Amino acid sequence: MLQTTTKPPLTIRLCQPRGFCAGVDRAIQIVVLALKKYGAPVYVRHEIVHNRYVVEGLQNLGAVFIEELSEIPAEHRESPVVFSAHGVPKSVPADAVARNLFYLDATCPLVSKVHKQAMRHQRQGRHVLLIGHAGHPEVIGTMGQLPDGAVTLIETEADVANFTPQDASQLGFVTQTTLSVEDTAGILKALQRKFPELQAPAAESICYATTNRQEAVKDTALGTDLYLIVGAPNSSNSRRLVEVAERAGSKMSLLVQRASEIPWDDIGEIETLGLSAGASAPEIIVDEIIDAFRARFDVKIDIAVTATETENFPVMRVLRDVELTAADMAFVNGPA
Structure with a gap:
């Protein structure tokens, strides 16, 4: 029986x-569209997004992931290079120009907004405090928008206690977009208690x-x-x-x-x-x-x-003449 x-x-x-959020979706689309328009290889500086499955899927389509622009062979310098969604220091596009490379910047628009907020603080004479995690590509990119010494990274409330500015009346903060809301709130309260004149960015940094x-x-x-x-x-x-x-x-x-x-x-x-x-x-x-x-x-x-998301970030104009089909994105979305 x-x-x-x-x-x-x-x-x-x-x-x-x-x-997927709108910024990640846009970054992946940029790589896929570049492959369709220009053919393989398309070079991508750093993982386009932090997901091994996505990276391997793009590699199968012809993307080549690198960490530095110097890794692009001389015979492929006419191939596009894409900067990841996390953003890059200003020195990276400058290096691309110096090497006569054609680049596509897939930085998430919300990360770009943080870059602009940090630069605005500096233009107004403030030292910038960046709440974030050391070594994260987004943090490296944001700090790289400003001259050396213009930004101090704050990771913990202990960092707040240990920080002594030259002028406590001229401070502004921004944050990494992917932080814990609760942890960031604790650090920010500590900063505001210690530096009552601390200036906030024009809009929320956490995306x-x-x-x-x-x-x-x-x-x-x-x-x-x-x-x-x-x-x-x-x-x-x-x-x-x-x-x-x-x-x-x-x-x-x-x-x-x-x-x-x-x-x-x-x-x-x-x-x-x-x-x-x-x-x-x-x-x-x-x-x-x-x-x-x-x-x-x-x-x-x-x-x-718990929420409905309707955000959509369009790709750059140079790629808008390429049609993106469900089949093109099947490697992340599954069959249509």
């Missing part, structure tokens, strides 16, 4: 919004997508046995989501890049799973992870809608 096994029930709280994804995780974490965030270890906004889930009441939260990284033997018995994705994680991986749970559980999906 055949025995049938019943899968244990599992409710997946699926966050909406999740995954809408970071805020929306953190709020969605915060609203859905309580009561979850496990919270999975789809994203890369070097993705700042994805790692912040793991922290938010833990603080908001999930019993366990983990960052995974693919379904193959789920530690099935360690997660134990679960009844409620939270699931979201960082701003550089494609939806096709979210689907892959849901399928992995369906193979093991009787899955019910509750979609938790």
Whole structure:
């Protein structure tokens, strides 16, 4: 007599919004459109976004990822080079011009806005305080908009305590776009207590997508046995989501890049799973992870809608004559 096994029930709280933001989507489109218009190779300085799956997909289409412009062979100097969504110091496009390279700047418009805010502070005679994480490409790019010594990086409240400016009445701050909203608020309060004349940027620096994804995780974490965030270890906004889930009441939260990284033997018995994705994680991986749970559980999906995103950042004019099809983006969105 055949025995049938019943899968244990599992409710997946699926966050909406999740995954790609407008800036990431634009950056990936720029690389794909450049490949269609100019042909391979298209060089990309640094990972276009922090997601291995996306990078490998673009490599399969003919993109070549480099860290420095000097890596471009002399015979390929007419090929386009794309700057990543995180932004670059001013020295990078200047280097491209000096090398007679054709470049396409895929910096997220919201990162560019932070660059302009920092430069505005400096024009008004202020020393700039950048709240962010040392070594992150976005931080390197923002600091590189201003002369050496014009920006001080503030990572923690301890950094605030240790910072002594030349003129406390002439300070302005900006922030990395992908920070924890709560952590940044604590650092900012410490700065404002110590430097009451500190000037804010003209608009919020932490981007809408970071805020929306953190709020969605915060609203859905309580009561979850496990919270999975789809994203890369070097993705700042994805790692912040793991922290938010833990603080908001999930019993366990983990960052995974693919379904193959789920530690099935360690997660134990679960009844409620939270699931979201960082701003550089494609939806096709979210689907892959849901399928992995369906193979093991009787899955019910509750979609938790906490915000509606309508932002769209157009690509640069030189690429607008190229048609982008669903098939072109199937490597991140799945088949049409």
